[in-house]
Every structure is written in C-alpha cells, then in structure tokens.
C-alpha cells in the first residue's frame with residue numbers, strides 16, 4: 001500500500017481526498033531525509049544544504065575555493081569550536097608558547113575562550129584599541145620565519161556595545177606582524193574576526209579581508225532561524241584546527257576497539273559533529289532571498305541604518321534641559337562621521353537636569369510603556385562597558401559584592417551607573433521610529449522647556465557637509481517646534497500647593513479591602529475579610545495559564561481585568577463573571593479525591609516554581625472562549641507554599657528583608673497597601689485630571705487602601721497595626737506599565753506612570769508591601785473603618 005501510494009503522489013493523481021489523508025500518514029516519516037544517508041530524500045537534503053553553503057559564501061563575496069562553512073548552533077558555539085580545536089602550544093621553559101589575544105572591546109563569548117585556554121597553559125593577552133594603534137612597527141624580521149608558534153588574535157568587526165567598527169585592515173596588519181602585539185611576538189598569527197554584530201547591517205567582503213576564522217549568528221541577520229550560526233574558515237588556515245572529539249559524520253574511518261581515527265577530508269564534514277540542523281539551514285535560503293528582495297543589498301542596509309543612527313545621534317547629543325544642561329551622555333568613539341567607522345548602534349545614559357545619571361532600569365521601564373524596545377545593561381561586553389563608563393576592576397568586584405550581577409535591575413551603585421542604554425537599528429527601522437524615540441526622551445526625561453544646543457547642531461552639520469558623503473539633514477527644526485508646544489501644555493500642571501490634603505483629621509483608617517482571587521483578574525471588594533496564612537484569604541489562589549502553561553498577566557492580556565471573580569464562602573464557591581458570558585463556578589475547597597485525580601502542573605511565578613493543579617475543562621473552556629486563546633485555570637496546591645524572596649537592599653529592586661513569610665501566587669509579597677493621599681497627589685499632578693479617584697485607586701491594584709496619611713508618608717513606615725493585626729512593611733512596590741491599564745475597560749494609557757516617574761525622580765514605586773506578623777494559629781478579620789496605627793523607620 002504505501003509503495004503504491006507513493007507512486008500516486010509522484011504522478012500527482014490522488015484517487016480521492018480520503019485517500020490523500022491516508023497517504024500523508026505514510027509520507028510523513030519520510031519527509032526530509034537526514035543528509036548523512038543516501039536515500040533519494042537524503043540526497044536532496046544534502047544537495048540543498050551544500051547549495052546553502054555556497055549561498056553563504058557568495059553573501060560574503062567568496063567561494064568554496066577559499067573558505068569553508070562549518071554550521072554551528074551560533075556565533076558563541078563557533079568561537080568555542082576555535083578555542084577547543086586550535087593547536088595551542090603551551091608555555092614551556094624554553095618557549096613562550098601560544099598567545100590568545102583579544103581586543104578588550106570584545107563580546108563575553110570571545111573573552112570566554114580564555115577560560116578554556118588558561119587550563120592548557122596558554123597565555124591570554126587582552127589588548128586595548130589604543131595599544132593596537134600606537135605600537136605599530138613595520139616589516140617582518142628575518143628570524144621569525146623559523147618560529148612557527150601559532151597565536152590567535154580576536155577582535156570584533158563591530159563592537160556590540162557602541163557600534164564602533166574596527167578597521168578590517170587589522171587582519172592584514174596582524175597577519176603580517178605590523179601591528180602590536182603581533183610585532184612583538186614571534187610566530188604565526190591567525191586572526192579571528194568576530195563579525196556577529198557587523199554583518200547585521202554591513203557587507204563583509206572576504207576577498208578584501210582574509211580573516212582566518214569568522215563566527216556569525218544568522219538570527220542577527222534575518223531574525224530566523226534562531227539556533228543557527230556558522231564558522232567561516234579560510235581553507236589555508238583550517239589545518240591549525242585539530243579535531244579531537246569525533247561525532248557522527250566527522251570521520252573518514254575509525255576503529256571502535258583501537259584508538260584509530262582518521263578525520264574526514266572535507267573541512268565542513270570534519271567539524272560538524274552529528275547531524276546539522278538541516279531544516280534550519282534550508283530556511284537560510286529564504287532568509288537570503290527576502291533580504292535581497294526587500295533591500296537590494298547589504299550596502300543599502302548600511303546606508304539606511306547608518307542614516308537613522310546618525311540622525312538620532314545628532315539630535316540626542318544636542319538636546320538640552322530647560323536649564324541648558326545636556327540630556328544624554330553618548331558613548332561613542334567618534335561623531336558618527338561615516339558608516340565605515342560606525343555602525344547603527346547608539347549607546348548612552350540619560351542625565352537629569354542636575355547632571356546626575358538616570359538609572360537605565362528607569363529608562364527601560366518607561367520605554368516599554370511607549371512600546372519602544374531598547375536594551376540596557378552591559379550588553380555582554382564588560383570591557384567596553386568599563387572603558388566608557390569608567391568603572392575600575394575593583395568597582396566591578398565591589399558591585400558584585402553589593403549584590404549586582406549581570407542582567408539584573410541594579411542600575412546605579414552609589415550614583416555611578418553599572419550599565420547603559422542601547423538602541424540599535426535594523427533594515428526594518430524607519431525614520432518615524434527615530435522620531436518616536438526622541439519624542440519619548442523629550443517627554444519623559446527632559447526638564448521643560450526642551451531646548452537644543454544650536455552651536456553643537458551646527459558643528460555636527462558642518463562636519464557632515466565636509467565629509468565625503470553629505471546627505472540631507474532630516475527636519476530637526478520640525479521636531480523641536482512640535483516638542484515645545486507639547487511642553488507648554490504640560491508645564492501648566494497643577495503645582496504642589498494647589499491641593500491642600502483632605503482626610504479625616506482624627507487619624508488614619510482602612511477604607512477599602514480588595515481580594516484578587518485570580519491573579520491579574522478584577523478585584524473583589526469586601527467589607528470584612530479573614531486573614532489567611534498567605535495574605536487575605538483566597539487572594540491570588542488561582543491563575544490563568546496559556547496553552548504553553550505560561551502564567552498570563554495583564555501586561556500581555558489586558559482583557560483579564562474584565563473577568564470578575566467572586567468568593568462566596570457560605571457555598572464554598574469561586575464564581576467567575578464576565579460580560580456576555582454565563583457565570584460559572586469552581587469549588588473553593590475540594591475533597592482529597594479531587595486533588596489526587598486532577599492533573600498536577602508545574603508553573604512559575606516570578607521565576608519561582610509553584611505547584612498547582614488544574615481546575616478542569618469547564619473553567620478552561622470558559623476562559624478560552626472569553627480570552628480568545630487556549631487557556632486553563634489553575635490553582636495553587638494547598639499546603640505547598642513559596643517563601644518570600646529576600647532581596648538585597650541596593651538599587652531599584654529594593655525589598656527590605658522581612659521575617660520569612662509564605663506567599664500565594666502573588667508576585668512579591670502578601671499584601672499591598674496604598675494611601676489615598678498619594679493617589680490624589682499623583683492625580684493632581686497629571687496634566688488633565690483624567691478620571692475620578694476610585695478609578696485611579698483601582699489601577700494600583702492594592703489589597704488595602706488607607707486614608708488620613710500625608711502623601712507618600714507610608715514609604716517611611718516600618719510597622720503598622722490595622723485593627724488588631726500587626727504588619728511589617730516589607731518595602732516599596734516597584735511599578736510598571738500595568739498601572740496604565742484601565743481596570744474597567746482594559747484599555748492602556750501612559751498615565752499615571754509618566755507622572756509618577758516624573759514626580760518620584762527616578763524611583764517608580766508606589767505603595768508598600770506588607771507581611772503580617774502573627775502566630776500561625778492567630779485568627780483575625782480585617783474590616784473597613786479600622787484604625788491604622790503606624791511606626792516610622794526613624795522611631
């Protein structure tokens with residue numbers, strides 16, 4: 001049967017649609033063949049992969065005569081391959097041995113080669129770009145011809161940090177030993193050109209630049225496929241790579257009983273251990289095809305992206321606060337004179353009107369509110385980060401001790417930045433994107449009125465006109481005019497004095513209690529509510545997960561706020577309501593049999609593993625219908641709890657360590673409390689008081705709302721007593737774009753985060769977290785109207 005069906009497929013004559021589905025069942029397993037075998041489908045795969053290899057080489061203007069393509073899982077894997085297979089000669093008594101040299105402005109993945117070579121007794125030699133330039137000598141000396149010690153020099157064609165492009169002529173300079181450190185160290189020099197960042201927006205012509213090893217990642221060029229890169233190896237240099245491990249497909253012959261292995265003759269075969277990711281490789285054809293179809297060629301991409309970067313640089317570097325101080329400190333080597341020396345990357349920190357650096361986490365958070373995607377931190381390039389930001393090795397180590405690790409949100413330590421902000425452009429970026437970004441900076445981070453340093457603008461313009469490739473300056477003036485009219489509006493904001501604070505003069509009281517039974521869904525307001533072991537009883541006991549089991553929040557799915565859960569204690573039910581939907585219920589507490597029969601799930605909340613169980617198909621169908629995507633309702637498994645994270649006291653993520661306490665599916669802490677006075681203050685500062693107080697209160701999704709305090713007085717409290725329940729303040733609550741979601745409609749606005757951020761100058765926190773301090777068997781109920789007594793930090 002299968003045999004004859006295949007015949008039908010070949011001839012294209014399917015007997016009937018029914019038969020078609022039967023045939024496809026047989027055909028599926030024979031889909032694309034593994035390129036290592038010889039069946040017809042395998043041959044086709046093999047030939048297509050070979051075709052892609054030559055396409056890759058053609059992209060870099062070379063052929064298989066000079067270069068080979070070794071497919072890897074990415075640029076990093078390609079770098080590791082070189083480090084592992086390079087014929088390093090260890091240091092001995094008589095001989096200095098091989099050196100691994102790299103520019104200090106290298107990506108982590110390059111510097112990491114050192115970890116491998118140091119175990120082999122190979123010296124590592126970091127070189128700064130200044131050293132590379134100034135210590136030049138000329139000519140190869142006689143005696144060198146004899147010495148064949150291999151050395152490897154690595155440098156990025158474009159810095160992933162600043163976008164600086166290093167001269168491709170360094171390749172020849174090192175190989176011919178004209179440049180330091182090659183001129184000082186005898187031996188044979190090989191050059192690894194890290195082109196991962198460079199090739200995203202520039203053409204690399206390997207006929208002009210005979211680098212020995214070129215690692216790249218394809219997702220940086222087309223976005224897809226993600227797990228695929230390559231090491232381009234100059235065929236003449238391939239001999240310096242020695243195969244040690246041999247995986248499937250890399251041997252010409254070997255014996256299993258004897259240490260006998262002959263590597264494959266062909267360079268690509270020799271170094272591709274196991275089966276290459278052949279479907280992804282075939283996809284590269286489409287990547288190249290669309291890249292050329294849309295843009296013409298890499299040169300066009302370079303001109304386009306550089307133009308955008310230069311425009312953004314010009315304006316950002318001339319932008320000033322109302323008091324004349326600059327808005328940004330830009331980390332670049334030159335002034336974006338030419339695409340030969342600068343790529344389409346702009347790296348900077350923003351400064352406030354007193355010249356202090358604004359932490360990058362703050363910029364990041366505001367940018368996501370404006371749907372601008374930028375990257376912050378040290379960008380996998382500690383060398384460049386240290387050089388530009390002036391961070392010493394000691395400081396680097398001290399920051400680690402202070403709790404700052406790569407990739408966290410600790411952006412300032414003692415007022416000094418630990419990283420910066422980077423915007424990069426790709427061929428799909430537009431001029432409007434740049435304007436949007438600049439407007440965002442002007443709106444959120446500039447003390448009004450926005451001004452421009454005209455002298456600097458003229459200077460940059462002049463520099464550009466004298467450069468060999470003048471191009472028209474985009475409408476700078478239009479941009480500024482528009483900004484300034486925007487300014488007038490917002491500078492007429494309510495001043496601090498306009499609102500005398502109103503509150504019950506007799507003291508502080510609890511005015512609202514909100515339970516959120518399902519994480520990220522609507523609040524359930526109550527008058528009296530029992531205090532459970534994990535916070536308000538049933539608060540965040542449930543959550544909604546998507547088809548992949550990932551917890552949904554309003555950040556991604558704002559319609560969640562339209563689902564109104566209600567806890568009904570007497571009937572032991574949680575009701576779910578939403579407009580246009582029938583109300584359904586799930587039991588609050590189940591008998592044991594339900595727990596054991598229902599499916600256990602492992603989920604994550606804020607990186608913590610939580611154990612949950614599924615609440616069944618009815619709830620899942622209801623949620624899926626309302627949210628328009630496959631979803632399930634899951635609930636925290638009773639008895640299994642998460643401990644509250646103990647956070648370091650530095651930086652933005654500040655959470656003062658409290659006595660250990662247990663959490664529900666909530667993000668950070670058991671209770672969130674806000675004060676009406678603080679809500680009012682922020683509301684009054686907003687240019688147009690856009691909604692009534694109740695609506696504003698809802699946005700902050702607190703459990704407890706109090707009245708009678710001074711604005712932001714709660715930030716200073718350490719302990720409080722509400723009714724007869726004692727609480728410890730566990731620190732401020734950091735805010736994000738979630739507070740921009742109108743909890744009644746699910747629509748998003750930039751306020752009140754913009755105003756909050758402006759008012760709090762840097763710290764975007766609002767409200768405080770609480771944990772209750774009580775013996776485990778303590779029974780208590782919180783009630784609206786209870787008196788709130790507090791203790792300050794300074795007491």
Ligand SMILES: *Cc1c(COP(=O)(O)O)cnc(C)c1O
Pocket residue numbers: 074075076077107109110156158159160194195196197198217
């Ligand atoms: C991205 C990048 C790398 C690492 O590439 P991966 O895809 O993460 O392996 C190395 N060097 C430079 C210059 C890069 O930009």
Ligand SMILES: *[C@@H]1O[C@H](CO)[C@@H](O)[C@H](O)[C@H]1NC(C)=O
Pocket residue numbers: 061205207208
């Ligand atoms: C390829 O390289 C040669 C030699 O440098 C050059 O003349 C030619 O223009 C290049 N072709 C492309 C498409 O870049």
Ligand SMILES: *[C@@H]1O[C@H](CO)[C@@H](O)[C@H](O)[C@H]1NC(C)=O
Pocket residue numbers: 160196197200220345379380424
């Ligand atoms: C720089 O490297 C990082 C990590 O490897 C990557 O996420 C980022 O996209 C790179 N940026 C550029 C401009 O290549």
Ligand SMILES: *[C@@H]1O[C@H](CO)[C@@H](O)[C@H](O)[C@H]1NC(C)=O
Pocket residue numbers: 050064065068235265266267268
């Ligand atoms: C390796 O094999 C491919 C395809 O068979 C061929 O195009 C390439 O030239 C070979 N490389 C070397 C260095 O022989």
Ligand SMILES: *[C@@H]1O[C@H](CO)[C@@H](O)[C@H](O)[C@H]1NC(C)=O
Pocket residue numbers: 710711712713714716794
């Ligand atoms: C909180 O304490 C700080 C420092 O003691 C003080 O400057 C600030 O005014 C206090 N804030 C309020 C609202 O009481």
